[in-house]
Amino acid sequence: MRMIVRLVLGLFVFKAVVASPRFSRQVDLDTYDSANYDADLDNLNLENQDIYDYDDGLTIDDPQIEIGTLAPPDYNYPVPEASMEEEQEEEEEEEELPLKPQLIPQGSGGSGVLMGPNTQKEEGLLPTTPETPQEGTGSVEGSVSSGLPEPGEPDEPDEPVVDRKGMPTCLLCTCLGGSVYCDDLMLDSVPPLPKDTTHFYARYNRITKINKADFAFMNKLKKIDLTANEITSIDDKAFMGLPELEELVIRENHISQLPALPETMSLIDACHNSIGTKGLHREAFKDMTSLQYLYLTDNHIDYIPVPLPDSLRSLHLQRNNIQMMHEDTFCNLKDFNYIRNALEDIRLDGNPINLSRTPQAYVCLPRIPIGDLV
Template identity: 90%
Template sequence: MRMLVRLVLGLFVLKAVVAGPRFSRQVDLDSYDNANYDVDLDNLNLENQDIYDYEDELTIDDPQIEIGTLAPPDYNYPVPEASLEEEVEEGEEEEEEELPLTPQLIPQGSGGSGVLMGPNTQKEEGLLPVTPETSQEVTGGVEGSVSSGEPDEPEEPVIDRKGMPTCLLCTCLGGSVYCDDLKLDSVPPLPKDTTHFYARYNRITKINKSDFAFMNKLKRIDLTANEITSIDDRAFLGLPELEELVIRENHITQMPALPQTMSLIDGSHNNIGSRGIHKEAFKDMTSLLYLYLTDNHIDYIPVPLPESLRSLHLQRNNIQMMHGDTFCNLQDFNYIRNALEDIRLDGNPINLSKTPQAYVCLPRIPIGALI
């Protein structure tokens, strides 16, 4: 019976030692260094003579092994010095193997991108030798002008506008055609159903009779800021629906003949002189509302003016005198011209105070110098 108790106690002690963290750590460290962390399993021999050695010290009632007092595990495993030296040597070898990459040209027809990057590309057969000229060609021709540090300004694309469909060159929205700022030097062919045509800020120099032929629906033409010097006198007479013509900021010297359907005429900022307007040019335009001839060389007011006119701008011309019947009817003192509310004569060498009878029928006196 005593032998059995000792055997059970020995098994209990063995189990406690094996389960301890120090024993497990020592077993794990066997893979790092067998010389320093070798566990001698012979010390754990379970023969009877070892059990008998504890006979005088251990009893069943008073075990002397304190499992709770075992040292805490140490997870800071030492790294063998040999492995550290190997890693340092490997890093040095990798640094020594890195060689500078030298761009090389591939001969034409090889199918490559034109540049090879690699340590030994100069030994490849068929490659061109690297010279200062070829290196400049690589950096300048293949990769662009990198050395300058400034991006090249994009060149203006050359567009062949001749023969191009108008609605591909311009913008067509319904019956409106917009050809603004396209560097046009002539009026492009327009669709027959065009109602409004805009060709501002171009380089058109002349308006021909055929430019607007058979445009029966055209109502507005705007040719602002071109380089027009001449207009065919009958260029607009064949337009039965034309109502608005804007030809300001050009170099026109002669106003063309216009249909009686006009409601707005703007020929400001041109070179129209004393003989640049046809006699009684606006008399039969019963729908004319706005007549703008600012900044020209006109030296008289182009009378007679239609009763429908609301605004007359003639500032900065060369008008020097005005007759009493320019706006009013001196034979009928009850005549009142209510529509003409806006008359601009400022910037002309005329004294408006000398002809007060010329304004008695107007709702407002003209704007200009009174001295």
Template identity: 80%
Template sequence: MRMLVRLVLGLFVLKAVVASPRFSRQADLDSYDGANYDVDLDNLNLENPDIYDYEDGLTIDDPLIEIGTLAPPDYNYPVPEASLEEQTEEEEEEELPLTPQLIPQGSGGSGVLMGPDTQKGMPTCLLCTCLGGSVYCDDLKLDSVPPLPKDTTHFYARYNRITKINKSDFASMNKLKKIDLTSNEITSIDDTAFMGLPNLEELVIRENHISQLPALPETMTLIDASHNDIGTKGLHREAFKDMTGLLYLYITDNHIDYVPVPLPDSLRSLHLQRNNIQMMHGDTFCNLKDFNYIRNALEDIRLDGNPINLSRTPQAYVCLPRIPIGDLI
């Protein structure tokens, strides 16, 4: 009898729980956590066990609802809008035009920061590249020398289309030390174009169409006029005599037919290969009046490619530390 009462009580409780519309496992545990029911569900012998879910004690027909175990839905939190002041600053940054920064360079008369204006309507230091005192105008299809800042010390305009060097191109360039005009289309140079340059040391005019080497200041240390059209009359008489600091003289691949003497004692390297030199005198390099004279500096002489037999004039280079390179037969 006691067993029957306990069974009926247990069934009543189960039916009441299942009938609740807000049934949940968690609610069931919270509601009846303190109750003490002695119903032994494991020993129940029900006539129709198929109507039960033996794991949870729920009917198969009722939906299984678990509260508190579902993940919360995705929620996109609104991004706070920028303040009116920040939006204004962003708009100003976007609309602000980019302007070139001017670099103090000095200029040929204008005093403007990016150098004097060129014929293309822009300052030289925008057309070319200015680094310190060096101005690089290589491979820009220039047809003339652009106006340079007065502080220019080194000027490079290689691989352009310059056809002529005028007297005014380098006027008042008192700090200019080097000019490199390699591989242009120069056919003529004003004879005084470089004479007003008190600090000029290096001139490179190779790979052009020059027939006359202009007068050069006594301050020269390097002259390279190779691969031009300089002939017998293309050099001034005693053109290099007073250049007491000249170290390198390159006049290869031209049409000269003699060694341009006298040469300064400072000269270290003389390249005259592939010209039309046919003879040499005994005093070309040495001093026939002073047999003790030795030209120690001149160690590099190139005369190969000329129609001259060096073995015929051995007295011309007995004072040299090395025999010139050329045909000895």
């Protein structure tokens, strides 16, 4: 009985649901989707048949498809009319802009002329370069200077101005141990030297005079080199207070008189000066028992400065005015056994002297002097 009642109630409920409008709309939608799905499927089959064009005799397992026959997709989307009009206006404005003439600066490859269209009409916009005055006119007004040196003028850098007065010597010069180097410093006088200086070099300067006080109390000084200065005079006793002085180099100056020198000298170089006959003290080198090198080349000496010490090894007197030589200039005529072995280098070339006229003057020498024999 209960089962019958449940079936009856179920039938009533089913009828109520079927009769409701919501159920009817769902059924219509399902029916519509099914129909559209079948129609879409038929259209897809037709399109596939159009795309795949099979030749006779071919099966589905071996299709031949030409990919290039497919047309590329069209990506040209429609452009709004407003944006197209703006682009056209911008292009018209660019076309209407005139080209302005430009001046190419000189020195960068250009000639300084105006470039661009209509330059002939707009030459008045920029000033033209003034013409260079001709030679002989004497007019330099309006000429433009480039600031560069002329072709014939060397570009010399300005020398720095240094106040050397009062500067410590070892700050101005180079001091290494007992040696002081003051080469090429444009000095016009001998700077104060440390008391322990042994070697002093002041070459290629502008020193004009040597005073007695320049080397006073320099008890350790052994060498002085003043090559290539502008020295015209030296105090006669400027070097006499130097008990250790051995070498003096004063070549390439304007000295006319050789000063008195201590007996300790071993080298004297006074070449390329203006020393004449009166510029040498009488018997100036007689007591220099350690003198080995005497160089007096390119002066105005007219005789060999005798007597010469036995220690002398080299005597250079080239290009002077020596015209004669005595037989006892180098040898001792009273002692025929006397031989001067040390003096091996005598240079007399460039003098107006005939060495062949005095053959007895060389009998004590290991070598004949160099010079004219005719």
